Amino acid sequence: MSPELIGARMKRYGGLDHAAGRTQFVDDLRAPGMLAAKVLRSPVAKGDLLHIDTSAARGLPGVAAVITAADVPHNIYGPGRLADQPVLAQAIRFRGEPLAAVAAIDEDTAREALELIRIDIREQPAVFDPLEAMADGAPKVRPEGNLFLFGPHPFMYAGEKPCREICSGSLEQGFASADRIIEGEYRQASVEHAALEPQCCLAVPAPDGSLTVHTMSQHPWLHRMELCAVLQMAPHRVRSVSTAVGGGFGGKSDMHADPVAALLALKTGRPVKWRWTRQEELLYSTHRGAWRIRFRDAVTNDGRILARDVRSIRDGGAYACYNYGCIESHCSTVAGPYAIANVRIQGYLVYTNKPPAMTMRGFGVNEAAYACESQMNRIAAELGMDPLELRLINAYRNGDIMPNGHRLESVALVEVLQETARAAGIELPAHLQAMSSQARTGDL
Amino acid sequence: MKKRGIGIAAGMYGTAVMGGGDKSMAVIELRPDGGADLLLGSVDLGQGSTTVLAQMAAHELGIPYDCISVHAMDTAVGPFCAGTWGSRLTYVAGNAVVAAAREARQCLLEAAAPLLKASAVELDISEGKIVSRGNPEASMPVAEAVFKSPLIAGRGSYAPPMRLPDFTTGKGNCFHALAWGAAIAEVEVDTETGEVDLLRLACAYDAGRAINPMLVEGQIQGGAVMAQGQAMLEQLYPCYPTVDSQPQTFHDYIIPTAMDIPGIECRIHECPSPEGPYGAKGIGEITAVVPHPAIAEAICNAIGVRIDEIPITPEKILRALQR
Amino acid sequence: MKYMLSFTVNGAPADVAVGPTETLLDVLRDRLGFTGAKRGCETGDCGACTVLVDGRSVRSCITLALTVQGKAVTTVEGLARDGKPHPLQQAFHDHGASQCGFCTPGMIVSLAELLEKNPEPCRDDARAAIAGNLCRCTGYVKIIDAAMAAARSPHKKGGPA
The missing domain is CATH 3.10.20.30 (Beta-grasp domain)
Structure with missing residues (x-):
């Protein structure tokens, strides 16, 4: 054993290759006979594609193939049982949804071919605001409605409940003994992952009909399963390589370029690269979903939180993606890292006619923390209390039980708060400095 | 006028997938040059998982870090991994690598025992050499033992224990290796222009055990600046007056540059997780879960008005000051 | 044409x-x-x-x-000298200045220009030199650390003629 390796500042594996410009990202790869792909995207946010005519595009010199929904063996992908997104759409649910794809000798030719594709779309009313989407009579993003319906159990996805609900204790009791009730509503905008490397895929077919997909996946194994379902190919016939990834942050947790590049490669028998522009990334890729989170707290004048009632609404965009997982981790943590006996949390997932929302560094917990910590600061301000002290006295300790039933161990919140205060040059009073995350002995 | 304010926030983040069961695997094969090939299905997005996993393999095998070659991110090469998300690789893939390395080490010691005329239990590996604890004379380079033996390899697989919530109550012990963090931000706001200068950010995170503190610092600094963008700059939707005003390039979707960043004071706290390798917890996401509310609060604190939506742009500050 | x-x-x-x-x-x-x-x-x-x-x-x-x-x-690719990495390339590696590595080549080229023009830059000079180089991973801190370390190297100037 070489104990000095654990906790050592070892240099990055392959770090010198990064610095020398030797690391090969997907767009750095070329294959003989490689074609370039471009995709025709929907100009409207909601509608039906009634007719598509690709004959002129197919006839353009330099064009190797044009595909539409009719060319996709299984035109649906996404995470497991929640798969609901078409590779090439006919029922359009967001502006920029792919409708057709071209493979040509270069990007300029592919772009020219896109302009020759004739489409006939019957536009329908769209809805972009989640609150409007929740109202009666709102345009339907999806035929089944605009609310994701939750199952009876957090790991049984679809069901009949309009929100995921986590309750503990009794709100009524908590609010009955409060000195004051403090409310706040917090909103957070959609954010782009903005990894420096844009989406790109190079699909290389082999003479035996198998396929190698050079991609930038945060989980090549799951994406290969999703891709094989689309292509209706056995998993061993598809090899997924994700050798270097130029940043992810959740933006590469969903397949973006793989299905189109793979379909075109199989159709033409030649390698096909589809790389997204930064404009496509910003307009049409997944993103951190927007949230609106309302807090209503029962508080005592000495800074105890007796009850907390939270309602969160997530703008999920047009498809399921991993929105469901975001709701689950959000609801499990939105009451904050604080011991509160009486809690109700309700999380709504709303569909709108926007590109699908996705996880981004924090999986719903990031946005939970923004709302909860802002509420804590509002409470501190209203009580005239030091916000550090408010957190320290309510902080979770070992043995506490969270609203979702989790019993805590290896808790270090008090300690990291103390450490942060030291790092900021703030001297804590002795009674706060003496606190620790040890299990509580008396009441809260 | 320039006004200063401070803000604080705290947070928690559970490592890996809630409920458990998300598997990662590793295979280690020793080479006759004394090094080892580490086969993984895990993707390094830049956070440094490959480095950390190679460190663990070298540590367990008793060979230098430089002797580990990692072959990852290819479904034709490495075994299954459930993916790079949920801050899970150090913890889940880490446990798999430790298990694989321990099996390979045991395999090597058993092969070396007859060569050194010793029993495997009294052998140890250190700095690329197999040595006998009882008899310092009996030693052999790892390379030689591997060369003289059949395949020396180890397999490792790990999934956080399945802890599904109870079917009727929907509750359970679902989290693994919760990590903790806190941040304090100080800003200066120009009340005439609404511009905010994020002066400094102090933060501390519980990494359980920092396998590589340099990489943990990288996560803290990167997370802080990403959170700064979220608190002060970045907004894809809603966009107004129409959907066509949506940002389409990096000059209308602004992420923080080197000119924007604060002084960042970061501290690593180590409260070991009983489940993580060497006590490690996931640190990738919590580092971006805590700073933005602290920055938002510092701005509100400076101007004396609450703004309850991020990003808090100069426009929102000026409007709030006019209320 | x-x-x-x-x-x-x-x-x-x-x-x-x-x-x-x-x-x-x-x-x-x-x-x-x-x-x-x-x-x-x-x-x-x-x-x-x-x-x-x-x-x-x-x-x-x-x-x-x-x-x-x-x-x-x-x-x-042209910054290395006599088969040895440019001091900035070595310093990026030593100080953990790259994460995903996608912005790294551009960062290093911008900083190489700085070191040619200003042999003794301060941290703010380094920040200004990379003001037009975006990084989403590192928060820039270790990039600036690496630039300062390279500036202390005796071989910081150079590159192919």
Whole structure:
């Protein structure tokens, strides 16, 4: 054993290759006979594609193939049982949804071919605001409605409940003994992952009909399963390589370029690269979903939180993606890292006619923390209390039980708060400095 | 006028997938040059998982870090991994690598025992050499033992224990290796222009055990600046007056540059997780879960008005000051 | 219509027939195989495509290839000297200044220009030098640390003639 390796500042594996410009990202790869792909995207946010005519595009010199929904063996992908997104759409649910794809000798030719594709779309009313989407009579993003319906159990996805609900204790009791009730509503905008490397895929077919997909996946194994379902190919016939990834942050947790590049490669028998522009990334890729989170707290004048009632609404965009997982981790943590006996949390997932929302560094917990910590600061301000002290006295300790039933161990919140205060040059009073995350002995 | 304010926030983040069961695997094969090939299905997005996993393999095998070659991110090469998300690789893939390395080490010691005329239990590996604890004379380079033996390899697989919530109550012990963090931000706001200068950010995170503190610092600094963008700059939707005003390039979707960043004071706290390798917890996401509310609060604190939506742009500050 | 472009890349002459709308980045990456410069935005905003033209840093994604006629282009691949990494390349490695590595080549080229012009930069000089290079991973701190460490190196100047 070489104990000095654990906790050592070892240099990055392959770090010198990064610095020398030797690391090969997907767009750095070329294959003989490689074609370039471009995709025709929907100009409207909601509608039906009634007719598509690709004959002129197919006839353009330099064009190797044009595909539409009719060319996709299984035109649906996404995470497991929640798969609901078409590779090439006919029922359009967001502006920029792919409708057709071209493979040509270069990007300029592919772009020219896109302009020759004739489409006939019957536009329908769209809805972009989640609150409007929740109202009666709102345009339907999806035929089944605009609310994701939750199952009876957090790991049984679809069901009949309009929100995921986590309750503990009794709100009524908590609010009955409060000195004051403090409310706040917090909103957070959609954010782009903005990894420096844009989406790109190079699909290389082999003479035996198998396929190698050079991609930038945060989980090549799951994406290969999703891709094989689309292509209706056995998993061993598809090899997924994700050798270097130029940043992810959740933006590469969903397949973006793989299905189109793979379909075109199989159709033409030649390698096909589809790389997204930064404009496509910003307009049409997944993103951190927007949230609106309302807090209503029962508080005592000495800074105890007796009850907390939270309602969160997530703008999920047009498809399921991993929105469901975001709701689950959000609801499990939105009451904050604080011991509160009486809690109700309700999380709504709303569909709108926007590109699908996705996880981004924090999986719903990031946005939970923004709302909860802002509420804590509002409470501190209203009580005239030091916000550090408010957190320290309510902080979770070992043995506490969270609203979702989790019993805590290896808790270090008090300690990291103390450490942060030291790092900021703030001297804590002795009674706060003496606190620790040890299990509580008396009441809260 | 320039006004200063401070803000604080705290947070928690559970490592890996809630409920458990998300598997990662590793295979280690020793080479006759004394090094080892580490086969993984895990993707390094830049956070440094490959480095950390190679460190663990070298540590367990008793060979230098430089002797580990990692072959990852290819479904034709490495075994299954459930993916790079949920801050899970150090913890889940880490446990798999430790298990694989321990099996390979045991395999090597058993092969070396007859060569050194010793029993495997009294052998140890250190700095690329197999040595006998009882008899310092009996030693052999790892390379030689591997060369003289059949395949020396180890397999490792790990999934956080399945802890599904109870079917009727929907509750359970679902989290693994919760990590903790806190941040304090100080800003200066120009009340005439609404511009905010994020002066400094102090933060501390519980990494359980920092396998590589340099990489943990990288996560803290990167997370802080990403959170700064979220608190002060970045907004894809809603966009107004129409959907066509949506940002389409990096000059209308602004992420923080080197000119924007604060002084960042970061501290690593180590409260070991009983489940993580060497006590490690996931640190990738919590580092971006805590700073933005602290920055938002510092701005509100400076101007004396609450703004309850991020990003808090100069426009929102000026409007709030006019209320 | 193609025109013959003659220039040098990392000291070696290159002659390429290029169209009037082709960018320097296209020519370097797709025609000559210098993939160190990255395509991150194609609007000159992110800096991942930064290369030196006669010692001055430019965004190769918004530089028309024909404008470098007769000039000397240096990419990140051309900074090493005698088989040894440029001090900035070594310092980036030593100080953990790269994470995903996609912005790294552009960062290093921008900083190499700084060290040529200003042998004793302060941290703010380094910040200003990379003001047009975006990084989403590192928060820039370790990049600036690496720049300062490289500035202390005796071999910080150089690159191919």
